[in-house]
Amino acid sequence: MPCSNKPYTFPPAGLPSEAVMVYRRPATWLLIGAALLTCGQFVPETVARAVIVLIPALLLPGASLLLGLGLLRGRWDPVPTLALCAITSFAFYPLAGLLINAAGIRLSTLSVSVEVDIFLMLMLGLRSAIGVRQNRRSAPLLPALQSDNQGGLLWAGWLAGVAVACAIVLVAGLLLLPKQTPSPFTEFYFTGVTARLSGTITTSGGGHFVAPVAVRNQSTKTEDYVIKAVLDGAIFAPDRLISIPKSRTWTGSIGGFLDQPGCLHQLVITLLNRSNQSEVSSLDLWLRTSAPGCPK
Amino acid sequence: MTWQRRVFRTSFASSALGLVIGSGLLCLSYSVAATQKPGQLEFAIFWFGELVALVPLMLRLAGPSAARSERLALVTAAGLFAFVPKFLRDPTSPLYHDELGHWRQADAVFHAGHAFLPNALIHIITYFPGLELLTASLRNVTGLSTFQVGEMLLWLLHVIALIGVFVLIERLTRSARAGGLGALIYAANPSFMFFNSQFSYESLAIVFFIWALVCVVGAQTAAQTNGSRWRWALLGLVMACACVVTHHLSSYALVAALACLSLGAMWRRRRTLDARRRARLTWAFTLVSAAIAGAWVVLVAPGTIGYLSPYPSHAITEVLALLSHHSSPRQLFRGSSVPAYERVAAFLTPPLLAGLVGLSLWRMVRNHRSQRASVLGLAAFGLFYFASLPVMLTGESQGATRSWAFSYLGLSVILAPFAVVVLRRFDLTFFRRIAALAATLGVLVVMLVGNVSLDVNAAYRFPGPYVYDSDTRSLTPELQSAANWLREYVGPNQNVVTDRDTGVALGTFGQQNLATAWAGLPTWQLYFSSGLPSQHLLSALRGQGYRYLVVDTEMYHNLPEVGVYVEPDEPGAFARAHPPSLSALAKFASLPWLTEIFSTQHLRIYRFDFSQVDACPAVTNPTLSLLPGCRAKQ
Numbered sequence: 001m002p003c004s005n006k007p008y009t010f011p012p013a014g015l016p017s018e019a020v021m022v023y024r025r026p027a028t029w030l031l032i033g034a035a036l037l038t039c040g041q042f043v044p045e046t047v048a049r050a051v052i053v054l055i056p057a058l059l060l061p062g063a064s065l066l067l068g069l070g071l072l073r074g075r076w077d078p079v080p081t082l083a084l085c086a087i088t089s090f091a092f093y094p095l096a097g098l099l100i101n102a103a104g105i106r107l108s109t110l111s112v113s114v115e116v117d118i119f120l121m122l123m124l125g126l127r128s129a130i131g132v133r134q135n136r137r138s139a140p141l142l143p144a145l146q147s148d149n150q151g152g153l154l155w156a157g158w159l160a161g162v163a164v165a166c167a168i169v170l171v172a173g174l175l176l177l178p179k180q181t182p183s184p185f186t187e188f189y190f191t192g193v194t195a196r197l198s199g200t201i202t203t204s205g206g207g208h209f210v211a212p213v214a215v216r217n218q219s220t221k222t223e224d225y226v227i228k229a230v231l232d233g234a235i236f237a238p239d240r241l242i243s244i245p246k247s248r249t250w251t252g253s254i255g256g257f258l259d260q261p262g263c264l265h266q267l268v269i270t271l272l273n274r275s276n277q278s279e280v281s282s283l284d285l286w287l288r289t290s291a292p293g294c295p296k
Numbered sequence: 297m298t299w300q301r302r303v304f305r306t307s308f309a310s311s312a313l314g315l316v317i318g319s320g321l322l323c324l325s326y327s328v329a330a331t332q333k334p335g336q337l338e339f340a341i342f343w344f345g346e347l348v349a350l351v352p353l354m355l356r357l358a359g360p361s362a363a364r365s366e367r368l369a370l371v372t373a374a375g376l377f378a379f380v381p382k383f384l385r386d387p388t389s390p391l392y393h394d395e396l397g398h399w400r401q402a403d404a405v406f407h408a409g410h411a412f413l414p415n416a417l418i419h420i421i422t423y424f425p426g427l428e429l430l431t432a433s434l435r436n437v438t439g440l441s442t443f444q445v446g447e448m449l450l451w452l453l454h455v456i457a458l459i460g461v462f463v464l465i466e467r468l469t470r471s472a473r474a475g476g477l478g479a480l481i482y483a484a485n486p487s488f489m490f491f492n493s494q495f496s497y498e499s500l501a502i503v504f505f506i507w508a509l510v511c512v513v514g515a516q517t518a519a520q521t522n523g524s525r526w527r528w529a530l531l532g533l534v535m536a537c538a539c540v541v542t543h544h545l546s547s548y549a550l551v552a553a554l555a556c557l558s559l560g561a562m563w564r565r566r567r568t569l570d571a572r573r574r575a576r577l578t579w580a581f582t583l584v585s586a587a588i589a590g591a592w593v594v595l596v597a598p599g600t601i602g603y604l605s606p607y608p609s610h611a612i613t614e615v616l617a618l619l620s621h622h623s624s625p626r627q628l629f630r631g632s633s634v635p636a637y638e639r640v641a642a643f644l645t646p647p648l649l650a651g652l653v654g655l656s657l658w659r660m661v662r663n664h665r666s667q668r669a670s671v672l673g674l675a676a677f678g679l680f681y682f683a684s685l686p687v688m689l690t691g692e693s694q695g696a697t698r699s700w701a702f703s704y705l706g707l708s709v710i711l712a713p714f715a716v717v718v719l720r721r722f723d724l725t726f727f728r729r730i731a732a733l734a735a736t737l738g739v740l741v742v743m744l745v746g747n748v749s750l751d752v753n754a755a756y757r758f759p760g761p762y763v764y765d766s767d768t769r770s771l772t773p774e775l776q777s778a779a780n781w782l783r784e785y786v787g788p789n790q791n792v793v794t795d796r797d798t799g800v801a802l803g804t805f806g807q808q809n810l811a812t813a814w815a816g817l818p819t820w821q822l823y824f825s826s827g828l829p830s831q832h833l834l835s836a837l838r839g840q841g842y843r844y845l846v847v848d849t850e851m852y853h854n855l856p857e858v859g860v861y862v863e864p865d866e867p868g869a870f871a872r873a874h875p876p877s878l879s880a881l882a883k884f885a886s887l888p889w890l891t892e893i894f895s896t897q898h899l900r901i902y903r904f905d906f907s908q909v910d911a912c913p914a915v916t917n918p919t920l921s922l923l924p925g926c927r928a929k930q
Contacts, residue, residue, distance in 0.1 A: 037437060045439035057437045058452070065534070069527045079368045083459040086452060087507045088531065090430055090500065091538030097411065097429030098541060106409035107429070109436040116437075155369035162312045162373055166319040170380065173323025174387055180330035180759050185774040187781065189894040189901075195785045198843070199905040200891065218777060232915035262914020264888055281895035286888050286908065295911075 026063070026072040027124060033060045034120050038113050061096075061116055062088030068123030070130050078152070092119065184219030188271045188281045191251060202288045203258060210255035211285060215271060217244040224274035229254045231267050231287075241274060258287060263294035307362070310352040311370060315377055318349025326384045329758035338758050339635045342381070343745065349377050350744075351737060357476035358715070358736045360723050367476040371462050375455035378483055382450075382493035385757065385768075389443060392756065393767040394418060395495040396804040398427060402442045402495075406432040416803035416810045423597030426542025427497045446495040453503045454493065458483060460506040461708060467510070467517050468671050469713045477736075478712030484743040485704035486697045486751035501543030502701055505550045508535035509705070512557060512581055513670045516574045529581055536585040540592050544600045547589040549702040553677045554582035556706075560673025574669070607695045614690035625689035634749045641746030646685055648742060653678070653707065656714035671709060678706020688750075691870075697751050755857065764854035765797040765861070775848075778899045779806030782844070785894075793819050793837065794846040795861050798899070802846060811842060813863040820866040823851060826879040828887075828922055838906040845890065845902040852881045886922050888913055 033056035040053035062085035066072050072081075096115045097107055105111050189195060192212045203209050217223045222245045229236040236256040244250045254269055270282040288294070325341035332338070353370045356362050362370070385391065390399040397417035404413045411425035421428075434445045458479040466475035482488070492499045511532025518524035540547040561575035593600050617623040629639050660667055660675065681703040687696035715736060722732035748757075755766035763769040779801040782790070788807035792799075799810045813819040817836050821829040822845060828834075851861055852875050859870035884890055884900070889908040894901035912925035 041437065049439045053438050054448075057434055065531070069530065070523075071527060079365075079372065080459055080463045083456045083463075084507070084531075087456050087460070087503055088534060090449075090453075091504060091534050093433040094426035094429040094538055094541055095534070097433055098425070101411050101429075107405070107411075107432055107436065108409055112433045112436045151363055152365040155363075155365045158308065158312060159369045159372055162315050163376060165312070165316045166376070166380075169316055169319045170323060170384070173320060173327070174384075177323055177327035178331045179327070182773045183762070185777075185896050185898075187777060187894065187896050189781060189785070191785070195893050196787075197903070200888075200908055216777075218773070232913075260914060264908070264911050264913045266888070266913055266915070268885075281897060281900075282892070283895060284885055284890070284892035286891055286905075286913075288908075288911075 026067055027127070030060060030063055030067060030120060030124075033063075034117055037116060041109050041113055057116075058089055059085045060089065061092035061119055062086060062090075064116075064120040064123040065092070068126040068130075070127060078156075092116075181220075186218065186223065186225070186271065186280050187214075187216040188269075188283060189214055190283060190285070194285070200264075200286045200288050202290055204290055207258055208255060209258045209267075209287065210253045211267065211269065212251070212253045213269060213283065214249055214251040215242065215244060216249040217246060220246050222246060225280065226272040226274050226277070227254060228270045228272060229256065229267065230270070231256065231258065232260050232262070232265050234260070236267060258289065262289070263291065264288050307352065307356045307366075311356060311373070314352040315349045315373055318345045318347075318377065319380055321345025321348060322380050322384055326759065329760055334633060334754070334760050336635050339638070342758075346744070347741065350374065351741075354480060354737050354740055355733055357473070357480055358719060358733050359729075360473065360719070362473075362476075364472040367472050368459070368462065371458050371476055371479045372455050374480065374483055375458040376451065378458075378489055379451050379454045379493050381757070382490055383447065385490075385759070390446070390495055390804075391768050391771060392494040392496075393800055395446075396771075396800055397421060398496050399442055399446065400804040400807065401425075402428040402431040402435075402446070405429065406435050406442065414809075416808065417800065419812075420544070420597070420599060420603045421497060423599065424497055424541065424543055426538060427495075427500045430500065443495075450493055450495060450499060453499060454488075457488075457503045457506055460503065460510050461705065464506065464510045464513055464705075465709060465712050467513055468668055468674075468709060469716070471713065471716055473719075474712040474716045477715050478708040480740055481708040481711050481743070482704050484740060484747055485700050486747035487701035489748050490752045490756060491698070492701055497543040498546055498698075498701070501539050501546035504535045504539035504542060505546045505553070505702065506705060508532050508539060508550055508585075509553055509557070509674070511535055512554065512578060513674075515577055515581070516557075516561065516670050517668075525577065529577060532581060533584065536581075537588060540585075540589045544593075544597070544604060545698070546702070547585075547592075549699070551582065551586045551589055552680075553674065553702070553706070554578070554585055556677040557670055557673035558582045560669040560671075560676065563669065563672065571669070607692055611687045611690055611692035611695055614692065615686045618686070618689060626691060626693060628688065628693075629749075633754045638745055638749035641742045642750050643746070645743050645746035645750075646682075648739060649707065649711075650682065652714070652739070653682075653710055656710045659714060659717070660710075671713075674706045674709040676706070678703050678708075678710050681707055700747070753857075762850075763857050764848075764850045765795075765856035765858055767797070767800060767858070770797050770850075770857075771801060774896050774898060775801045776805050778846070778894065778896060778901065779804075779808075781894055782806045782808060782846075782901060786844070790844055791840065791842040792844045792846060793822065793842050795823060795848060795851060796858075796863060797851075797856070797861075798846050798848045808844075811837075811840075814865060818866075820862040823847070823861060824867065824876045824880055826877055826883055828924070834906060834909060837904065843904055845904060847881070847884065847900045847902070849881060849898050849900070852876055852878050883922055888923070888925075 036052055037056040037060060040049055043049040043052060059082070063072065065088050066085060096119065100107065100111055100115060190211065191214045194201065194211055213227070215225060222243060224241070224243045227240040227242065237254050240252070240254070242250050258265065265287045267285040267287055268282055269285070271280045272278065273280055321341055322345040325338045325345060328341060329338035353374055357367055357370055390396050397415055398421060400417070401413065401415045401421055405411055405425065405428040411429055412422055415421050431442055431445050431449070434440070435442060438445065461479045461482045462475040465478035466472055469475070492502055511528045515525045515528035515532065518528055536550060539550050558575070558578045561578040614623065618625055628642070657675070681700055684696040684699050684703065687693060719732050719736065722728040754760070755763050755769045760769055762772065775798060782802065783806045790808050791811065792802055792808040793811045794802055802808045803810050811817060811819050818830070818833055821833050854875055855872055860866055884892070884902065888911045889905050890902040891905065892900055892902050910925040912923055916923060916926050
């Protein structure tokens with residue numbers, strides 16, 4: 001029966017908590033991990049750095065805490081203990097981050113490495129203190145069970161093999177199977193100061209006005225376009241024909257004379273598909289003239 | 297060769313093959329969804345892949361002969377595999393609404409080097425920086441990108457969560473078989489495959505929640521003599537603190553679960569001196585956790601109450617309205633394209649669970665003297681699942697499904713030992729064992745299929761053709777490119793007015809500050825009205841420094857998938873039959889205070905110049921109603 005009246009404690013009665021000392025010198029391993037974590041920061045930001053640093057970064061703070069509490073002694077249950085180390089590390093980073101945030105220190109590569117190193121040193125100190133005060137060895141929180149001797153390594157190997165095989169299948173599937181083709185589109189926009197102004201453009205009446213524009217062809221083939229510019233309903237500039245290869249950007253300008261009467265004019269620049277003359281998109285620009293009689 | 301060895305070898309190979317073939321089938325289902333017309337095929341291949349991968353695992357975990365290490369390996373494999381669908385949904389960039397908000401926040405925290413930065417999409421995450429601090433820290437030391445760190449974390453969190461459930465139930469029941477089954481039951485909860493696979497604070501906090509409970513149960517079950525008890529409690533406190541600073545709802549769920557555990561422990565306190573000590577320890581842990589959660593809300597995140605309180609209050613109001621026949625229940629799966637078998641499974645799951653939980657509780661009551669206090673406490677917590685079911689019939693149904701990620705832990709504690717007891721009775725002969733395993737498998741499959749279909753819609757699960765305001769399928773390269781353009785050409789942190797759907801991209805990829813529409817800033821007027829917006833809105837926009845307006849023309853051709861164009865208080869929210877009028881779109885071309893600086897086939901970016909609201913152009917179209925300056929001249 002899974003549930004019984006017997007008082008139940010860990011480690012289970014009859015199971016020597018230190019039957020086999022397979023996981024020796026955890027402190028040494030943690031110091032090696034800390035060295036890797038710290039020295040790994042000097043490797044340029046490449047895959048190599050991630051490979052060197054990742055496992056110490058994921059396990060070191062949690063393992064340090066377990067070590068400090070004297071819980072990595074004896075023969076511990078590897079999978080749950082590793083999971084506990086990892087989740088404790090995940091808890092450590094936000095809590096330590098809040099501490100250094102409160103101390104006014106910036107979260108950076110240096111500060112994170114140092115916080116982990118300091119924490120490890122503190123935990124090593126705590127472990128020594130507890131070791132001196134308690135004249136006995138504490139049992140691991142998650143002790144290994146006898147049945148784990150049977151096939152533990154075999155299943156670890158199985159898991160690693162399955163994970164690698166699945167990863168290969170997933171990568172192959174993502175690379176080889178047909179993917180969604182994104183819908184083609186064209187971006188039409190003002191460039192330069194016209195895009196960044198904080199208000200309406202003011203220009204002198206009767207002068208020449210140039211609007212810098214750009215067209216980005218985000219399709220899978222070369223596209224031919226026509227740019228038409230109309231000021232207050234009248235032609236402002238001659239049509240411009242452009243051809244843009246796929247994923248390329250054309251930049252140019254549309255210029256003309258602003259000689260219509262009035263103080264506020266609307267310049268509409270339309271981008272058309274050259275083959276069927278259908279409108280792709282358009283830009284609207286309001287031009288305020290500084291001619292006499294117009295509001296400043 | 298003995299039959300046990302043959303079974304072992306078969307299981308060894310079939311579990312591995314199943315996972316590999318299942319991964320391939322999932323890839324195929326996503327490819328079909330991305331390239332074919334929406335239909336049922338992608339769902340069929342998806343579930344076939346899931347079953348090919350999970351059935352051998354389920355059979356082995358439910359069976360009697362697997363060693364503990366094998367069960368742990370299978371649970372770990374199940375955790376790894378459960379993340380595959382979400383990984384395939386967006387293998388190159390974040391996609392879901394919430395994860396986009398967190399992604400931007402983590403990026404901002406990494407670059408700024410400190411927490412508590414404002415967030416344009418989800419304001420409350422400013423005050424719960426756990427996930428962002430973890431991501432930024434790992435990004436600092438590993439040199440990986442936010443997205444890479446996020447994917448790695450989520451994959452690990454899935455595994456760690458299931459191992460946590462395994463350890464919890466194993467400690468409670470002293471049965472690795474129950475632990476494995478419990479992990480499978482928990483993995484069938486609605487949020488596990490998709491919602492808690494996204495890069496969001498709950499995905500991290502729920503694992504703290506699970507392990508905090510593992511620690512408390514560990515403290516309760518640990519021997520008094522060797523000092524393990526206070527060590528477990530200390531570790532649990534670390535988990536609880538991390539949970540509090542990471543996610544509001546998870547920390548309150550943790551306090552609720554701890555309260556249930558404490559009540560269970562109190563009920564049993566008179567038995568022995570040690571039981572009294574355990575009860576005191578559990579209460580102390582609960583009170584300290586509640587105090588930490590409360591202190592965080594009061595001192596750091598006072599907006600949490602205002603953020604969360606509308607959901608339960610709306611849910612209670614709507615349930616009461618349903619009970620008093622003042623409103624009709626929400627129709628589940630209305631307009632949904634999920635297959636009929638998923639809907640059937642979704643409707644079957646609650647009664648199935650009710651029956652099984654009822655039987656299990658009946659057995660627990662009969663043997664209540666032998667039950668651990670922790671089992672009783674967590675079982676009581678699991679019953680919240682049934683209390684949340686009526687909420688499924690209201691507009692707050694998402695709250696109910698989200699709570700199941702927590703209450704399923706309690707259900708696992710109820711059901712897993714019961715399943716083991718039942719299966720043991722049938723272990724004696726081969727055919728009875730097969731029948732019992734098949735029944736267990738059937739229940740698990742129905743739960744998994746039904747729960748997944750309840751949690752997320754088709755647009756969240758699969759790629760496919762454009763769906764306006766679906767968060768996922770409306771996040772097009774065109775929209776991302778426009779957001780990038782605004783950031784590069786105009787700069788980040790501009791005050792921008794936009795609709796809900798476009799805002800997701802502009803707030804994250806574009807790094808802009810988005811207007812939050814409400815009655816005091818009714819930005820929906822800009823989109824819905826064919827005339828001028830109110831003077832109140834224009835003054836508010838001018839006063840608050842809004843500089844850009846982004847318009848998605850798809851809005852004028854489609855109804856929103858989530859029911860709102862801008863925000864839930866807008867006129868016609870969740871009840872629209874037609875999109876806004878095209879004349880509302882056409883008006884933008886006549887307004888002299890809007891300069892169109894960027895356009896694509898579907899997107900337009902305008903620059904505000906409120907000084908021109910009363911201007912009168914030299915040439916006016918027949919739209920004088922939009923030009924108060926010209927009307928004044930007339």
